[in-house]
Amino acid sequence: MRALLLVLTLLAAPAFAQAPADRAAAAAAQIAGAAEALEDLRDGADRLAQLGRIVQSYEAGLAAQREAARDLALRRDVLAAEMAREEERLSAVLGALHQVVRTPGPLLMIHPQGPEGAARAAQALGGVVPQLQAEADGLRALMIELDILATEQERAESVLRDGLEGVRRARIALSATLEGRGAPDAPGDADLLTRLRDDAGTLESFARLLARQARPTGDAADFDDARGRLTLPLPGEIVAPFGTRAPDGAIQQGVVVAAEGVTQVVAPWTATLRFTGPFLDYGRIAVLEPAPGWLLILGGLDEVQRSPGEVVLQGEPVGRITQTRARVAGFALEPDPESSPNPKRLLYVELRRGGVPVDPASWFEVGP
Known part of the structure; x- marks a missing residue:
């Protein structure tokens, strides 16, 4: 029975070990794609947008590769411990058999239950040999899988090293491109917007005040047609949908979008950057105007890479989230990302039309 259980465990093990290997391969492909895109990068109007996506792709691939490498290491430790236990148990069985072999033949025939008991004992002893063979085959399979995992782990670590160098180069190229554009002249209403921010008690009131100061850019009809086709500014998952009740009771x-490993935030649609700066518990915010009557607010930023008054093209960088935090805009992520093995970055996304909030999720391509 023990040998059968071991065989069943070994049959199931490759599927368990294959999952992190598959994830590592997918992450490596994503990193390789980012590297190829970086090599093919050319000057042009969409250079910043390309760099924004390349950095995001690198960061997402590296996060997935780190997770796969952790899972590979964990699986390797589990198998090593299992093999050590089996080796110890088999050593005890072999030691007992060795003692039997050294016992004189006539003594082996003596059994408390007589000849029939001796015969049953001999049959039981005969069944030990096939079981030992199965156990030995199981140990051999464990050793093979351990070797495979060691190879996969080395490959994952190599991909991580190359990916880290690649994302470093991509960030340098992005920074150089941003610096080469120069900062635009400060908009004439910059001081007014700062005063409006200081006087507003809530993000809603600030957004309504901004809507009155709108400087139309783009076509509202085009933005309406983009519903359901935009890419999230931060590739991740929506962890707090529209209408979630905050701990303080506010709706x-x-x-809130949570992403692991990715720091780069990009514009989901071409828009004028109306305002950037700290605001209450939203961290730094960036207020984009994608079309007349529309405002897109991104909160939780640690770094803003663009200046008010700039027209930010779709896919171009807006800012970065360099810190992991437990909450943003009143929403708390459980468990606390600071104590989680996979810390996440949180981005708050709010969309308003005519000052009235609408559900942003309907504008983005999000998974089920």
Whole structure:
């Protein structure tokens, strides 16, 4: 029975070990794609947008590769411990058999239950040999899988090293491109917007005040047609949907996106950057105007890479989230990302039309 259980365990083990290997391969492919895109990068109007996506792709691939490498190491430790236990148990069995072999033949025939008991004992002893063979085959399979895992782990670590160098180069190229564009002249209403921010008690009131100062850019009809086709500014998952009730009882008027490893935030649609700066518990915010009557607010930023008054093209960088935090805009992520093995970065996304909040999720391509 023990040998059968061991065989069943070994049959199931490759599927268990294959999952992190598959994830590592997918992450490596994503990193390789980012590296190829970086090599093919050329000057042009969409250079910044390309760099924004390349950095995001590198960061997402590296996060997935780190997780796969952790899982490979964990699986390797589990198998090593299992093999050590089996080796110890087999050593005890072989030691007992060795003692039997050294016992004189006539003594082996003596059994408390007489000849029939001796015969049954001999039959039981005969069944030990096939079981030992199965156990030995199981140990051999464990050793093979351990070797495979060691190879996969080395490959994952090599991909991580190359990916880290690649994302470093991509960030340098992005920074150089941003610096080469120069900062635009400060908009004439910059001081007014700062005063409006200081006087507003809530993000809603600030957004309504901004809507009155709108400087139309783009076509509202085009933006309406983009519903359901935009890419999230931060590739991740929506962990707090529109209408979520915050701990203080307030109804959330946007969504919270959580992403692992990715720091780069990009514009989901071409828009004028109306305002950037700290705001209450939203961290630094960036207020984009994608079309007349529309405002897109991104909160939780640690670094803003663009200046008010700039027209930010779709896919171009807006800012970065360099810190992991437990909450943003009143929403708390459980468990606390600071104590989680996979810390996440949180981005608050709010969309308003005519000052009225609408569910941003309907504008983005999000998974089920």
